[in-house]
Amino acid sequence: MLPTLQEKHTHGTTTFPLQVYSHHDKDGFYSVAQHWHEELEWVYVETGVLELTVRGKSYLLHPGEFCFVNSGELHEIRSTGESFHHAVVFRASFLDFELYDTCQHQFIRPVTSHRLSFPTPAQILPAEAAGVILGHLQGIVRLYHERTPGYPLSIKIHILQVLEQLYRCNALVESAGSAREEENLNKLKNVITYMQQHYTQPLTLQELADLTYLSPTYFCHYFRKETGKSPIGFLNEYRIQQAAQLLTESDLSVSQIAVAVGFDNFSYFIRKFREYKRVSPKEYRKQLCGSR
Numbered sequence: 001m002l003p004t005l006q007e008k009h010t011h012g013t014t015t016f017p018l019q020v021y022s023h024h025d026k027d028g029f030y031s032v033a034q035h036w037h038e039e040l041e042w043v044y045v046e047t048g049v050l051e052l053t054v055r056g057k058s059y060l061l062h063p064g065e066f067c068f069v070n071s072g073e074l075h076e077i078r079s080t081g082e083s084f085h086h087a088v089v090f091r092a093s094f095l096d097f098e099l100y101d102t103c104q105h106q107f108i109r110p111v112t113s114h115r116l117s118f119p120t121p122a123q124i125l126p127a128e129a130a131g132v133i134l135g136h137l138q139g140i141v142r143l144y145h146e147r148t149p150g151y152p153l154s155i156k157i158h159i160l161q162v163l164e165q166l167y168r169c170n171a172l173v174e175s176a177g178s179a180r181e182e183e184n185l186n187k188l189k190n191v192i193t194y195m196q197q198h199y200t201q202p203l204t205l206q207e208l209a210d211l212t213y214l215s216p217t218y219f220c221h222y223f224r225k226e227t228g229k230s231p232i233g234f235l236n237e238y239r240i241q242q243a244a245q246l247l248t249e250s251d252l253s254v255s256q257i258a259v260a261v262g263f264d265n266f267s268y269f270i271r272k273f274r275e276y277k278r279v280s281p282k283e284y285r286k287q288l289c290g291s292r
Helices: 102-112 127-146 151-168 179-197 205-212 216-227 231-249 254-260 266-277 281-289
Strands: 018-025 031-035 040-047 050-054 057-061 066-069 075-079 083-090
Touching: 018 127, 031 231, 040 050, 040 127, 050 066, 057 066, 066 127, 083 127, 102 151, 127 151, 179 205, 179 216, 179 231, 205 216, 205 231, 216 231, 231 254, 231 266, 231 281, 254 266, 254 281, 266 281
Parallel strands: none
Antiparallel strands: 018 083, 031 075, 040 066, 040 083, 050 057, 050 075
């Protein structure tokens, strides 16, 4: 079986499995392709606008807004212009208490065992609770970068206070996925991994559907439901992302890059590149690298 599309990067350290990623995108080209990981991810936008897609649903995050991504959820991020955002990534087990007391049993264990999930769109939270949680996220980011004495303890307290707020407003969601749904989601992750490993080759809808043992029609429906894109649309976007990387990291011509990432029609490649990046390949290279 193919490996699932799981991010392999280690976040934080063995003794402090948490990392904060802060990214300023001055060009408006920031994007992270569909992926998943065991860690929780809390995304907070400081300036600009981010589009976050989680399990096929898109959310626009404006300054001061945040979003929760649960363990195992397929998600992607892209900017819509200049932006500055932060992502707090950590394992749910980071919250466990060694002593199995009332707090561990009633509030922590349901989250670390995935019986309860975080609400993805923070807009559903009461305004007062959202404001309190935003303050905690800002505190986590500040403490992580400043590294003041005792900062790991302070960060953990902030995270537990976020959890407290979510319990107070009854915002945590019961996980009710069936075994069949879990099986289909794992198949989908395998297909995406296959697409990313073979994107330079011609791929057909039938070939991709065969990997899941689903009919092409149901496969397309399920793929769009979980990613927000058609299989071919997803493949084209991934190819464009690889093309964008080659434009900044190689001296290959635009036509050579088009062929290298799996496009056999140059005009179609240019049109798709403009669709996803909002500029032509030459303009993209010039903005990020200057004239070569």
